[in-house]
Amino acid sequence: MMTLYDFWAWWPAAEPALGRAEMADARELAAIHGASFHRGWDAHEFETMLVDRAVLSHVIRRRPAAPVGGFVLSRLAADEAEILTVAVLPRLRGRGFAARLLDTHVKDLMRAGIATLFLEVEAENAPALKLYQRQGFTVIGRRKGYYKTASGTSDAVMMRKALPPI
Numbered sequence: 559m560m561t562l563y564d565f566w567a568w569w570p571a572a573e574p575a576l577g578r579a580e581m582a583d584a585r586e587l588a589a590i591h592g593a594s595f596h597r598g599w600d601a602h603e604f605e606t607m608l609v610d611r612a613v614l615s616h617v618i619r620r621r622p623a624a625p626v627g628g629f630v631l632s633r634l635a636a637d638e639a640e641i642l643t644v645a646v647l648p649r650l651r652g653r654g655f656a657a658r659l660l661d662t663h664v665k666d667l668m669r670a671g672i673a674t675l676f677l678e679v680e681a682e683n684a685p686a687l688k689l690y691q692r693q694g695f696t697v698i699g700r701r702k703g704y705y706k707t708a709s710g711t712s713d714a715v716m717m718r719k720a721l722p723p724i
Contacts, residue, residue, distance in 0.1 A: 574655065575622045576662045579615035579629055581608050586626040587617075587645075594645040596707050607631055607642070614639070614670070616663045618646075618655050628655050630663045632675070639667050641677035644686070651685070660693050668721045675721055680705050681713040695719045 579587065584604040592598025607613045610633075617629045628646030632639045641663075646655050667675060677695065679686045695717040704714035 574627070574658065575619045575624070576616060576658060577619075577622070579608055579617045579626075579631070581605060583617060583626050583629075584608060587629050590626065590628065590645045590647055591643065593648055595643075596705070599643075613642070614663065614666060616659055616666070618659050628659055630656075630659045632663065632667065634667070634670060634672060637671055637673040639670075639672045639675050641675065656686075656689055657693065660689075664693075664719075664721065668724050671723075672721055673723070675719045677717050678704070678714040679717065680707075681715050687715065690717055693719065 584601040587604045588599060588601040591604075608615060612634050613631055614634060615629060615631045617626045619626055627650050628644075630644045631642045633642055644656055644659065646659075664675065675695075677690065678701070679690060681687075681700070696719070697715055698718045699716040701714040701716065703711035705712040
């Protein structure tokens with residue numbers, strides 16, 4: 559049987575499909591999140607977020623209706639939003655999929671009237687920090703020992719991006 563990871567081993571030249579996450583994606587999101595973070599969220603946690611009207615989600619797929627290769631979720635409040643999580647299958651990292659997800663996600667946030675976008679990222683996650691800086695986020699603070707890791711704790715870097723009105 560083909561696994562989620564096997565399906566994404568080969569990537570065609572065609573552009574990936576980007577769209578909103580659906581309830582049926584919760585198990586795949588949990589699997590990708592679990593492969594990406596020390597403490598992954600389970601399918602029930604994703605189901606809870608996906609039905610929350612204050613949460614905006616996007617996924618990237620090889621083609622429509624194909625397995626999920628990565629995702630981003632944000633929580634909206636008034637004219638602000640916070641990126642809750644971004645994750646891409648380990649085999650697909652470094653190919654620009656997270657940047658494509660963020661581009662699509664940020665455009666939808668702007669259409670929703672979001673003026674300021676926040677996030678937190680583990681201080682040791684150099685690829686994510688580089689991605690967010692390229693996407694226009696700036697560092698606004700640090701939370702010491704915020705994340706629990708296999709070897710203890712890690713700081714959280716807090717970042718912000720101003721979104722222009724459309």
